[in-house]
Amino acid sequence: MKTISKLGLAAALLMSGSTGAAWAAALVQVSLWDKGASTEMAMGLAYAAPGLDVSKATMGMKVLPDAVKAGEVTFNVKNDSKDTVHEMIVMFLADPSKPLPYIDAENRVDEDKAGDKGEVSELDPGKSGSLTVDLKAGKYLLICNVAGHYGAGMWAEFTVDP
Numbered sequence: 001m002k003t004i005s006k007l008g009l010a011a012a013l014l015m016s017g018s019t020g021a022a023w024a025a026a027l028v029q030v031s032l033w034d035k036g037a038s039t040e041m042a043m044g045l046a047y048a049a050p051g052l053d054v055s056k057a058t059m060g061m062k063v064l065p066d067a068v069k070a071g072e073v074t075f076n077v078k079n080d081s082k083d084t085v086h087e088m089i090v091m092f093l094a095d096p097s098k099p100l101p102y103i104d105a106e107n108r109v110d111e112d113k114a115g116d117k118g119e120v121s122e123l124d125p126g127k128s129g130s131l132t133v134d135l136k137a138g139k140y141l142l143i144c145n146v147a148g149h150y151g152a153g154m155w156a157e158f159t160v161d162p
Contacts, residue, residue, distance in 0.1 A: 025132060026068035030077040032086040032123070032144060032154070034059040045153035047141055048099040057153025061088070061142055067159040074132040075142075079123035086144045086154070089119040090131070093139040100141065100150075107147045122146065137162040 035058045042058045054060075077088045091100060092115035101113040117140070120129035137160050144154035 025072040031062040037083040041152045059154040061156040063156045070137045077120040078128045090117040091141045096139040135160045
């Protein structure tokens with residue numbers, strides 16, 4: 001009986017040790033949504049835009065939770081659109097009061113200059129993807145950088161606490 005108890009205890013310790021690593025990463029659920037391809041895309045809703053009224057957004061992101069502790073963060077991303085491709089990019093905000101650098105001719109954020117920390121590339125409607133990154137404390141912006149989507153309000157603030 002003692003041998004079984006020791007084996008049971010050893011198995012429990014091994015299992016808790018292996019799941020402990022999985023529990024170390026913060027888990028964030030991200031839903032990418034829009035009002036449908038037939039809806040005219042809103043304009044002028046980029047982060048930090050003057051007179052910003054996000055209630056007019058025709059696209060967006062739901063992020064739960066919107067704050068985590070610094071370290072390894074896993075984003076589980078689902079494109080909940082019925083007919084539009086979306087993506088999610090993690091951008092570090094060096095100065096949260098300033099807009100991200102933008103390429104007007106391409107109608108999208110300049111990812112190289114903006115502080116791109118990783119992405120879940122273009123997801124077809126209904127598809128999912130994930131991204132695990134090591135994030136330091138600070139303010140971040142999650143964006144969709146498909147042409148026009150960021151300016152249509154497809155972004156969400158995200159905080160990483162110390």
